[in-house]
Structure formats: structure tokens, C-alpha cells
Amino acid sequence: MDDPSASLHLVSNRFAADAVGASSMRDGERCFRQPSAPVRLHRERQDTSSAGWLRMLELIDEAAADGREVFRPLVELTPAERADLVTLPPTIARLTRVKHFVLYGSLVVRIPPEIGSMASLEVFEPYTSYSLHWFPYELTRCASLRDSTVSTRALYGNFKFRPAFPRLQPEGALASLPDPDDLDPGVWGVESIPSCSVCDGPIAPARFSQRWISIRVATDVLPLLVNACSDSCIQALRTPPEDHVATPHQGGREIQQPEPRW
């Protein structure tokens, strides 16, 4: 979706009940303020002892237990608790009955791959989550997903501004780390990599590599981060639609993107 200021009517009607405050930008969010500045991955780590994280775990437990189809957790959180959330707990994998997941105005900077286990997900609304610049490839596993409302201007490679994709690490780099289960999200995008984004198989650090790929997911073409166990899983990726980088890539300024389109 487009700039909310251009669609206030829609916002006020559709999202009033879910509005969680005027600002949905992290303090210091400046990833797209200066077009020529290098684009980086967010390096915030999740504090799993914070009140917001613990409350979110409870809300997920409740929703998993009662089998509800609509999950809008942020309205249950205080502004301070919402700001605690850098990402979402991996326990969202248990929300297999949820069809409609509302994250309107969240401050998260990444969505965990476990969203791919939300097997009933039909509508995903992270709208106005302006610090969310990419999604996990695992989102493509949500076979019923048909409607997404994403603030596309906040996305890497979006068609209006074509911001660069952050450069990913060279192949084999994971093998040189002392602890591949404790990653710097400013370097890897994530704090850990549970399994291959494509085949769900285990990761062997020596063969591991990452790619960006732009693919249509529900309503929008989204930039997806692929954590791949092998070359064959990268070869298995779909071809991106026209008007986006034509192949999976590793980011960086040298990646040629189509011209911005207004």
C-alpha cells in the first residue's frame, strides 16, 4: 500500500479500531531519509526479558489455546511494551488457526521465519510498520495468504524510491563465526537461523548463503531474505516478476534496479 497520508479516508475507516498511536517509527529510524546513504540492516537485538516480549508470549499462548481466527496483539500492549518488540516470538508458529494477523503500526524491524507455520493465514497487516524493510522467505509457505497491507515505501527495492538492498555476507562466512547461533542482526538480518528458508532442512555453515529476492506475496511484491542451505535451494527459487531485480542477489549498491516509477 501507499503513503497513508494519501489515503487517510481508507486509514480512518479501515484501521481506526486498530490504531495504536500516531508514530510507528523507531527512534532514529532513518534508513530511507537520505537516498545516497548506504542502506543497512537493523542491528537492534530483541530483549527477551522485556515486559513487551513477555506480554506478547502470553498473548500468543492465549490465542493458540482459544484457536481464534483474528489476532491483533498490539492493541493489548502499552506504547512502551510495543516499543520493546524488535521482532515477534517464534511461538507465532503455534497460531495455526489465525486467518487475520494485524500488526498495524508495529515498531518491529523483522518478522521471524516462523510466520511460515501460520498455515491458515489469509490476511496479514503490518501496515505502517515503517521499520520493516524486508520479510522472511518463509512467508511464501503461507499458502492461503491472499491479502497483505504493507507500507511498500519502507521496503528495500520498492518501486518508488528503489532504495538499495543491504549487502549480504559472502558464502562461507557463517563457517568462520565462533557461534553461528548468535548472529549480529546488523550483519545477517537475524539473530539465528533455525533452518533453510527453502527446504526447511538443517544449515551446514560451510554451504550456507543468503539471497534477496523480490516475489509477489499476496497483494505486493516483497523483498524476501532467503537463508539457503545449498546452491540447489537457491536454484529452486522462483523468477521475480518484471520491474524488479531479475534474479536472487546479494545486495549492495552495485545491484542494478529498474528506474523508480511514480
Ligand SMILES: [Zn+2]
Ligand atoms: Zn529502518
Ligand SMILES: [Zn+2]
Ligand atoms: Zn535448503
